[in-house]
Amino acid sequence: MKYKKYKIERKADKKIRSRKFIKLLLTLGFLGFVLYTAFQIFFQKPQPENLDALAKIAVQKDITLKLKGASNVKLVSVKLLQGEKEFVLYEGKPSKDGKVYLSISPKKMGIEDGKGQVLVSLRYGLFGRKTYRVSTFIDTQPPKIEPLSYTEYVVQGGAGAVKVRVKDGTQAFLYVGSDRYPMYRLEKGYFFTLFPIRVDQDPSTPIKVVAYDDVGNTSELLLKTKIGKGNFRIDKIQLTEEFIDKVIIPLLGKHLPPKEAFKEVNEMWRKRDVEKLKEIGSISEGKKLWQGNFLQLPSSKVISTFGDIRYYYYQGEEVSTSRHMGYDFASTERAPIPASNDGIVVFTGSLGIYGNAIIIDHGFGLMSLYGHLSEIKVKKGELVKKGEIIGNTGNTGLALGDHLHFGILVHGIEVNPREWLDARWIKTRIERVLDAQ
Numbered sequence: 001m002k003y004k005k006y007k008i009e010r011k012a013d014k015k016i017r018s019r020k021f022i023k024l025l026l027t028l029g030f031l032g033f034v035l036y037t038a039f040q041i042f043f044q045k046p047q048p049e050n051l052d053a054l055a056k057i058a059v060q061k062d063i064t065l066k067l068k069g070a071s072n073v074k075l076v077s078v079k080l081l082q083g084e085k086e087f088v089l090y091e092g093k094p095s096k097d098g099k100v101y102l103s104i105s106p107k108k109m110g111i112e113d114g115k116g117q118v119l120v121s122l123r124y125g126l127f128g129r130k131t132y133r134v135s136t137f138i139d140t141q142p143p144k145i146e147p148l149s150y151t152e153y154v155v156q157g158g159a160g161a162v163k164v165r166v167k168d169g170t171q172a173f174l175y176v177g178s179d180r181y182p183m184y185r186l187e188k189g190y191f192f193t194l195f196p197i198r199v200d201q202d203p204s205t206p207i208k209v210v211a212y213d214d215v216g217n218t219s220e221l222l223l224k225t226k227i228g229k230g231n232f233r234i235d236k237i238q239l240t241e242e243f244i245d246k247v248i249i250p251l252l253g254k255h256l257p258p259k260e261a262f263k264e265v266n267e268m269w270r271k272r273d274v275e276k277l278k279e280i281g282s283i284s285e286g287k288k289l290w291q292g293n294f295l296q297l298p299s300s301k302v303i304s305t306f307g308d309i310r311y312y313y314y315q316g317e318e319v320s321t322s323r324h325m326g327y328d329f330a331s332t333e334r335a336p337i338p339a340s341n342d343g344i345v346v347f348t349g350s351l352g353i354y355g356n357a358i359i360i361d362h363g364f365g366l367m368s369l370y371g372h373l374s375e376i377k378v379k380k381g382e383l384v385k386k387g388e389i390i391g392n393t394g395n396t397g398l399a400l401g402d403h404l405h406f407g408i409l410v411h412g413i414e415v416n417p418r419e420w421l422d423a424r425w426i427k428t429r430i431e432r433v434l435d436a437q
Helices: 002-042 241-252 258-281 423-435
Strands: 061-068 073-082 085-092 099-104 114-124 128-138 144-150 153-155 159-167 171-176 179-182 190-196 207-212 218-222 226-228 234-239 301-304 308-314 317-324 327-330 336-338 343-350 356-363 366-371 389-392 404-410 413-415
Touching: 061 073, 073 099, 085 099, 144 207, 144 218, 144 423, 159 171, 159 207, 159 423, 171 190, 179 190, 190 207, 190 404, 190 423, 241 258, 258 308, 258 317, 258 366, 258 404, 258 413, 343 366, 356 389
Parallel strands: 153 226, 234 308
Antiparallel strands: 061 099, 073 085, 073 114, 114 128, 144 159, 159 190, 171 179, 171 207, 207 218, 301 327, 308 317, 327 404, 336 389, 343 356, 356 366, 366 404, 404 413
16 A cells, blocks of 8 residues: 555656646746847847938939848838828838838829938837838939030040039039049039040040939930041051160060060050059049140150051061050250149159159149159149249150150040140130130
8 A cells, every 4th residue: 555655646746847847848938938039129129221311312212221130020111201191112021131122203102392201110020119210301303404515526536625504403424425524513503524535436425414413313414516536647666676675674674575575565554554544633623723725845846646556566567556645745855844734743753654754733634744754853732833844854664765745634534635735726615615604
């Protein structure tokens, strides 16, 4: 009997312990659930990273909201409130990479111009809720562009100018095909810029002004400027071993076979230097610094012109080609060089194929380039006056002898200097446009 009683009591104890264990598991599970929920609610709140993109809405606004900590987000709701009206901009789950894509077309959706509120509501975890509120302004009216004056005919390798008035616009650019150039804001909502036509520009290339307001609306104005074909000289240049040994190899600082050495300097260096000119030319004073026509090197002879197509031969074989993108002026050896016009020195130093060089900014994207110098007498940031001596001619860089490579840049693109040496051309093609009201 005693054994039987002991067995019954032991069985009862097991049941009690089993109940306690189950109760403990349930308690731990409940505490885990509470802690998990609390962690998600208080510590794992998802956060939209770029809500400021909703502060301004244009006629068409495509926005990507990125959610930080979006792995536990169950639902995203984006609504725009305007008075008593409510517009649903988005409702659903974020993408796998935690992004919400919005495409807002106020006019199609019946949203009026003016103020509003955007609510971004998130449901996350089991019970997490969070709403972010953004004040917004809706503006679907694009800026208006009024053409005042522009250059109506530009030859390949030449330059032009355009001036417009932009109502309700804050920024404007000029496009020559896919090339974009900044326009400089003047008083009374006027914008002005110079523009280059590349030496190989397709005559059918469209030229247009694009204006932007601070919300992102745009307007376009197509100009009727015609592009004429240029007439460029062809030169055939025979390369000698002496030139390769005395000019090319010292430039490279290493020995290569003659053809390879010349191609590296004439092609690879030239490409790099063209990019450097574009970089320098991208920042310019937003005002006119030049006065009248530009000066030619005194008592000089023109030995090469702009746009010349050059074919280089070595031992009877054509090895490379290039375009000469300036004027070469030859005078006496180490001749003093005057600044061709008023401006600010923006570059001095070694510039690849151009050798020792100086670049002067004349405003509105217009710059002058002086290459192959033997001596530089000015410093970057210095204000120079027309006729002031800035250096001496030389044969540094890719030069066959002592001379000055004189170039004109418009937004970093070399254009024909001959135009800028002509006072009448500047007055009728450029300054007339600048002075238009």
